[in-house]
Amino acid sequence: MAKELEFLTKRSEDYSKWYNELVVKADLAEQSDVRGCMVIKPYGYAIWEKMQRILDDMFKETGVQNAYFPLLIPKNFLSREAEHVEGFAKECAVVTHYRLKTNETHDGVVVDPAAKLEEELIIRPTSETIIWNTFKNWIHSYRDLPLLINQWCNVMRWEMRTRLFLRTSEFLWQEGHTAHATREEAETRAQQMLKVYADFAENYMAVPVVQGVKSETERFAGALDTYTIEAMMQDGKALQSGTSHFLGQNFGKAFDVQFLNKENKPEFAWATSWGVSTRLMGALIMTHSDDNGLVLPPALAPTQVVIIPIGKPNQMPELDQKANEIVKNLKALSVSVKYDNSDNKRPGFKFADYELKGVPVRLVLGARDLEQGIIEVMRRDTLEKENVNIEGIEQYVHNLLDDIQKNIFKKAKDYRDAHIYECENYEEFKERIKDGGFFLCPWDGTSETEAQIKEETQATIRCVPFGIEQKPGIDMVSGKPSKARVLIARAY
């Protein structure tokens, strides 16, 4: 094995180092020279674009429209909602000047002190405030509601420690913001969008998720309820992969967004917001990858099939012709396929490289095989190879892609389910949490026990999960009665 790729067998020793190197080696992204920021490379961006397109269609099916709001937020907007400002103040980048000038020695620039802004502008950490300030002008009557808006954009949060895709100072995301006439409608919408995220995660990313609601301390700043999808990475840690918030009338009141209802009485609008980010890329990588590199679900792979010819130069024209035929037929079945007949890389290099990049299916067309009418098919998820008749290979591959999509989801789900434990004894919990995994434990509902667990084990309450049997019990920390069991894990 080539020296520079030895790291790929070291996953268990240092998962986070392995993750970082994989992201770079697979050509997804790299650290920027700018502090805490990330350069998303073409291959990584192609995957993100595919995610965007699918999510965007899913949003639109629920009536959501896209729009765009400014990057810069006047400082006073952020201070209108007390909890919101409390939550974000610590990590905001601030624009204080609007001009530079050349320095005295004329070999550089300095900030022009004369160009100080009267009111500083904040680079958006999230857009609730500027959007609700705009909604004030858009909403006058119950007939204007519901207002369902989404924007694809970047946001900036000045994080202390960053990690490619999982936490960067600037990240790309989508943030949906909706306004409703009633509490019920807003709550329903918040839950509806969580379902959309869960659907996307499981059916496209092949990442199984636990849906649930956050505890009070883990709630989004300014929300009454925060819903979440939690995925389990291969090291047993949790990754919050999407959130949807029911914001009550907090922003309606803070930005004075009132409408006249059917009885001609003024009411404050009810709000939701919901978002997923490039962090999903991290979830994708850490859920499926193996020691050979990335494993991509066919639904999101920019290239689903790669065809590699093997033959002497004089055999290439014949191989090219056959391969191009297969390419054409696969494209007719809406399969994205790449024929790599470049002669500056040897086949072995190509095999390893496309495996590293997670291409779901590899076809090897050899001169020897062509004579016998067969072709080698390798599936990335299991690395199994088999020889298949060239006749009808297109349909075979098409079916195989479906099979891979289902298989990697099942594999991830089996892994996760095997690492969800029920636990009612705190001493046992403290011991077992060290090895990762999700723990279902009774909780008395107080933030005191929550804080104690975090302090003593670095694990947090990820959510009160939906769809599990809830029964009364005894809190494992405090010994007080518990009404519901919660999901506890260490998290990214």
Add this chain to the structure above:
RNA sequence: CGGGGUGUAGCGCAGUUGGUAGCGCACCUGGUUUGGGACCAGGUGGUCGCCCGUUCGAGUCGGGUCACCCCGACCA
């Protein structure tokens, strides 16, 4: 902001008691190769993070400074 560590070629690193900078990968040229990360030959590329000091002489010693990384606190 605490506790560690690192700055030498695009990347990863070596550099002895101070003597004028090297290795692997990558890259370029030519040739031979091509069924699991090819080989041979030749070649390009560095004000050793920055500043000051000691010295005939500093990558190496001393002082300062900056940047980055890892472990915590904060977080999608």
